[in-house]
Amino acid sequence: MNGVDTLDTSIWAGYIVRPKGDMRLYTCRVYETLQEASAAAQERADSRHRLYEVRVTCDTSQRxxxxxxxxxSK
Structure with missing residues (x-):
């Protein structure tokens, strides 16, 4: 935590999974590998029937x- 009670993610290198276009702030899991994050994104996309994105956490723009x-479905 930094001085204004927000989590400083600049020291973490990882990936997050979010619904496409969703820019709300909420707690999410940070995955260490792209493979792990990709698997979670595909699972969520399949189960919730919507697009999911994998983003980089160490970039301030959430690339x-x-x-x-x-x-x-078959």
């Missing part, structure tokens, strides 16, 4: 790495 679409 998007990959977007996952729900897979089609």
């Amino acid at each position: 998007i790495i990959k977007t996952f679409e729900p897979r089609k």
Whole structure:
């Protein structure tokens, strides 16, 4: 925590998974590897039937790495 009671993520290098276009602030898990984050994003996209993005946490702009679409049901 820094002086204004916000979490300083500049020291963390990792990935987060969010719904596409969702810019709200909320608690989320930081994944250490892109593979782990990608698997979680695909699982969420499939179960919630919407697009999910993997973003970098160490970049202040929350740069998007990959977007996952729900897979089609057979």
